[in-house]
Amino acid sequence: MADSKSGIDVLHAMGEEKADVKEQVHLEETFYILSKKKSVFRVRLTSKGLSLIKETDDTSKEQIILLRDIIGSKCMRSKRRRVGGGSCVCTSLVGNQQLKVVDENSGDLDENDISAYLYIYAYVLKQNRRSLKRERTTITLRFRSFDKYEDNNKEAQKWRNTIKCLLANEPISSVPTYNEKKLLVLLNPKSGPGKARELFQEKVAPILLEAEVPYDLYVTKYANYAREFVRTRNVYNWRGIVAVGGDGVLFEILNGMFERLDWQQAFAEVPLAVLPCGSGNGLARTICHHFDEPFFHQNMTGLSMALARGKSSQIDVVRVETKSKIMFSMLSVGWGLMSDIDIESERLRSIGGQRFTLWALARTVALRKYKGVLSYALIKDIGNLPKPKQTIFGRSVSQDGALDSPETEAFFDCDEQTETYCADTGRKHQRVDSWYSVHSRRTFYSARGSDYHSIVSGGSELRSPVHACMHGPGSHLPSLMSELPSSWVHEEGEFVMVHVSYQSHIGEDFLFAPRSRLCDGVMWMLIIKAGISRSQIFSFLLKVTQGHISDINNEYIKMVPVSAFRIAPEGQNGYITVDGELVEYGPIQAEIFPNIVNILVPDTK
Numbered sequence: 001m002a003d004s005k006s007g008i009d010v011l012h013a014m015g016e017e018k019a020d021v022k023e024q025v026h027l028e029e030t031f032y033i034l035s036k037k038k039s040v041f042r043v044r045l046t047s048k049g050l051s052l053i054k055e056t057d058d059t060s061k062e063q064i065i066l067l068r069d070i071i072g073s074k075c076m077r078s079k080r081r082r083v084g085g086g087s088c089v090c091t092s093l094v095g096n097q098q099l100k101v102v103d104e105n106s107g108d109l110d111e112n113d114i115s116a117y118l119y120i121y122a123y124v125l126k127q128n129r130r131s132l133k134r135e136r137t138t139i140t141l142r143f144r145s146f147d148k149y150e151d152n153n154k155e156a157q158k159w160r161n162t163i164k165c166l167l168a169n170e171p172i173s174s175v176p177t178y179n180e181k182k183l184l185v186l187l188n189p190k191s192g193p194g195k196a197r198e199l200f201q202e203k204v205a206p207i208l209l210e211a212e213v214p215y216d217l218y219v220t221k222y223a224n225y226a227r228e229f230v231r232t233r234n235v236y237n238w239r240g241i242v243a244v245g246g247d248g249v250l251f252e253i254l255n256g257m258f259e260r261l262d263w264q265q266a267f268a269e270v271p272l273a274v275l276p277c278g279s280g281n282g283l284a285r286t287i288c289h290h291f292d293e294p295f296f297h298q299n300m301t302g303l304s305m306a307l308a309r310g311k312s313s314q315i316d317v318v319r320v321e322t323k324s325k326i327m328f329s330m331l332s333v334g335w336g337l338m339s340d341i342d343i344e345s346e347r348l349r350s351i352g353g354q355r356f357t358l359w360a361l362a363r364t365v366a367l368r369k370y371k372g373v374l375s376y377a378l379i380k381d382i383g384n385l386p387k388p389k390q391t392i393f394g395r396s397v398s399q400d401g402a403l404d405s406p407e408t409e410a411f412f413d414c415d416e417q418t419e420t421y422c423a424d425t426g427r428k429h430q431r432v433d434s435w436y437s438v439h440s441r442r443t444f445y446s447a448r449g450s451d452y453h454s455i456v457s458g459g460s461e462l463r464s465p466v467h468a469c470m471h472g473p474g475s476h477l478p479s480l481m482s483e484l485p486s487s488w489v490h491e492e493g494e495f496v497m498v499h500v501s502y503q504s505h506i507g508e509d510f511l512f513a514p515r516s517r518l519c520d521g522v523m524w525m526l527i528i529k530a531g532i533s534r535s536q537i538f539s540f541l542l543k544v545t546q547g548h549i550s551d552i553n554n555e556y557i558k559m560v561p562v563s564a565f566r567i568a569p570e571g572q573n574g575y576i577t578v579d580g581e582l583v584e585y586g587p588i589q590a591e592i593f594p595n596i597v598n599i600l601v602p603d604t605k
């Protein structure tokens, strides 16, 4: 309730969005702005968020920081001022600059200030002239109604606990439940232009720290490290698995999970997540697109908040079969032009996503064509989709058993096989990876209990010796060499490309399938036939980058919704990619499975 002795510093209170639905008020208090006499703030913590009502003599203005934009809070105490530091201990708090606080357990606290400070961290959506962006906002509430720090701190803690309960969507209690589980972060240092470590440290770790979400960070040591890791560890120890890198690391994690005997339970209990540090970043862009989360190159605020909030959504996965392998994919299968660009532009990896544009130009000039047969199960009425077929659980064998491998000892605890060491066991916050020492002079961004791990590398890399076996849902398709149902459409001839995506974006700036949903059981197949001119290809690429792909439909280019497909290329030369990863050149078929995999998504709706 209103308390004449409370003071407030609203450092950067922003967020003008107003709530129109009646909300429940959990806490309310009146605070002064010490620098502005005659104005008070009525602060309310409601089911919608934090309402800051500024009242002067004749006006009242409300700002609301929505709950979904708040990431966490922290109780602090005033920091001891240095002798000769310029300000007297009894000076009341006036400017932002003078506010120096420390952790309540710090040895450097100011015993003379009995105030308790509550810091509330939020990343508020702000519409600038050009774009929607998140801005970091810190609201500082100073509690000093009581004569003792302990009592003021009790008040501040009450606010903090209520915020915690509201964020966790739990009934309000003085002891909010604490999720002990950490996030598992698998970071590919080689993804994109090779900046994943720095990006994580600078842009993600601070948000996880504010949200008090601990994590175990493993830096991958070789291709397929992430795959082996999730296949062989007890993934239930973690609250989610985060791929820091490009779509390739997520592909590894997805397939490693499907190599587990308990894949079904593992997917149900442990959501996946992605933070975009690669060159393509199609999936991260897709997730932001569907949840109206602003997406900028190397901006990971919204997706980092998603890690903390823990809201998940189901996402389509596609079971892909080649002559020698079964794999699962979350993004795309490509044959021809786009795969050529993806693979051949690898040599320009250091320039990031620009490599695709440059190579696209080069390859359009020297256009190739590929002969083969394309077959697909067309979805005739996209507005009236059939219910997804029942998933056949078990091992993911091809129907004639061609890819059937013996049930092996695929599940074991890799701890026994690899010399993993933990930076934290008994030695808190000691970093083991060399790059951390580079940054250790800067702010230390490790959430309480977070660990940094590394694999000991002694010449040859340690790898799991186990021959993995792919599990996952069984196929509904005939085997790769068998005849397809007569209801399928068949097209034989020469193609510039066939690219199939089940997500809206196949790259940061590449809106491929505007009608796609995260989990709709639809694959969008783009077919470009040979005979198309270079200028038509140029104009196609231009339209695609502007998100107008659906406008393109002519005698050479078409986009069709399918539920399954097969590509049977002729000859030996060419590239086929799955989620941007090169797979063997030859016949390939795929079918879609919604409702298996969960992915962490922004809490914006």
Ligand SMILES: Nc1ncnc2c1ncn2[C@@H]1O[C@H](COP(=O)(O)OP(=O)(O)OP(=O)(O)O)[C@@H](O)[C@H]1O
Pocket: 188, 189, 190, 191, 192, 193, 219, 220, 221, 222, 223, 224, 225, 244, 245, 246, 247, 248, 249, 250, 252, 277, 278, 279, 280, 281, 282, 579, 580, 581
């Ligand atoms: N430590 C490592 N050393 C070398 N390669 C690695 C390592 N860790 C993972 N990889 C491999 O790097 C490849 C590319 O990874 P990733 O997808 O993260 O980046 P990208 O290709 O730049 O991004 P995108 O897939 O979005 O285009 C993957 O095939 C992955 O298996």
